[in-house]
Amino acid sequence: MTDTSTATRILLDSRPVGWPTPENFRIEEVALPELEAGQVRVRNEFLSVDPYMRGRMSDARSYVAPYALGAQITGGAIGRVVASRVDGMPEGSVVLHQHGWSDVVQGDAATFRIVPDIPGLPLSVRLHVLGMTGMTAYVGLTRIAALREGETVFISGAAGAVGTAAGQIARHLGAGRVIGSAGTPEKVALLTQKYGYDAGFDYHDGDVRELLAQAAPEGIDVFFDNVGGDHLQAALASFRDGGRAALCGAISSYNTTDRAAGPDNMANLITRGLTLRGFTLGDHLDLSAEFQQRMTGWFEDGGIVYDETIVDGIENTVQAFLDMMRGGNIGKMLVRI
């Protein structure tokens, strides 16, 4: 039995300017206080490292508050209850929470949510395809971009955690043709071999506009964007009339200090009647039950596959985050405690 009276956790030590470095973070071991009534203590099994966390490390207006300097990095994680002072959340419960980058966390039971074990699947899927990542893909394709059967979909950052889920969900929703971009030949190969994409390209192979035009000679109807920058410009050039974009991420600009100019073809929005809509999952949590039901159904039919890039040890969390920001993962990047 591991000792859980102390926690090893990761704090934000200074705000990154441009690309984050290990020096922006600090690791420390702390003794945990006694559990109070109503609280549980959880030993984490998996921590999530996500692109949106980069935004919270800066001190800018955003949809979630910035991380405080000197405070622990919070975010999605899953683990098991090891001590409980509350009814209804006994020791051994598998719980999902947002307490983040620490091997042991504790707090009010209301900040943890019990999730059912799924036979044959690791707990970690709750942090991606069956969690926020998968739901982000689902919300973007359904509510934001209003994908209709038979349409052509382009997904940027297609080999990432959101992108691999989005390609498969687009297929289940009846997309006619699904095209993805990724940053290495290995990732591009996975798109068609594993994730049900009809075509993929490596965005390093040339002008993204030309690469997309070759992959979708008849144009696209829906764009699910995880990248921004020249990918958005390419989509604007390839859109058919009435096209819709769900803007989910712009990882291409998260670590730039100068503001990138926007697409030079915004006028297409008018002439082709296009819609660009940005979103963050927090505004669409009313779709949770619908997502869980449909996604679980697709899973059980064997219709959802996924990759995980797993790094072991809380002490490697920062490196996992940095690697993920540079595209060093296939599928979901996770830290296993």
Next chain:
Amino acid sequence: MTDTSTATRILLDSRPVGWPTPENFRIEEVALPELEAGQVRVRNEFLSVDPYMRGRMSDARSYVAPYALGAQITGGAIGRVVASRVDGMPEGSVVLHQHGWSDVVQGDAATFRIVPDIPGLPLSVRLHVLGMTGMTAYVGLTRIAALREGETVFISGAAGAVGTAAGQIARHLGAGRVIGSAGTPEKVALLTQKYGYDAGFDYHDGDVRELLAQAAPEGIDVFFDNVGGDHLQAALASFRDGGRAALCGAISSYNTTDRAAGPDNMANLITRGLTLRGFTLGDHLDLSAEFQQRMTGWFEDGGIVYDETIVDGIENTVQAFLDMMRGGNIGKMLVRI
């Protein structure tokens, strides 16, 4: 009785590169053929000159086909039937049509539409506030931007034909605060004195972002864009969470030959959950009856005012168009025959 057996009309002689000049056009007098069965001949009273026509003068993919070289410029106009070979459209009927820049036009009766005379109003209002211009403002605010009561609205190019209608329609729809931009102090004064705007600014007075932030210190919810460029960038900076833009025109870029970079703050789309939606009226003609009914009601209540800049004579049509493109009009620019 004027002779209507000949027509004086204006043709596109060469495609403008950058700003159009008089040399891009040609005026000619032609003898009209005998009327065929099913046709009417119409003596125009007013011709419309509109920003979208600039797009049709270029040979680029757009929502309407380019004007053919050597062919007459088509567009909105209103006049009276002077000869008819069809039942149901007798001489004297007031008709609206798209036959464009000619003093006399003729064609199948199906290409003309009889509109009721409105006591006390000139025919010309059918070419703007009670026509396509007013409907463009209505569609943009209702269907495209989904304006809700109490919201703050920013309208660029506010003293133009669409902008003056949009400000008043926003007011009737219950907007909380309506802000406009225009290009001269005289136009800005009209916004608040005549058109029901709460505030206005001259976009030559500084950085549009700062000017808008001063006029709307608590941010904006809806942006109706006739201008594009730095106005869109300013709106993206001022949007509150969930803001929506109806992109109707981008007159700032119609005459540039190099492609302008887009806004440098597109990432706000994601973090604030914004929607940018371009539109052209042709995709929303199903709202015609609704628009006519509501707009006529507002008119009859005395709740709609308008300006016209009228140029006399078919031979001055090109100059009227060029002046309009450079902002030389207040309200709707029209040619009176």
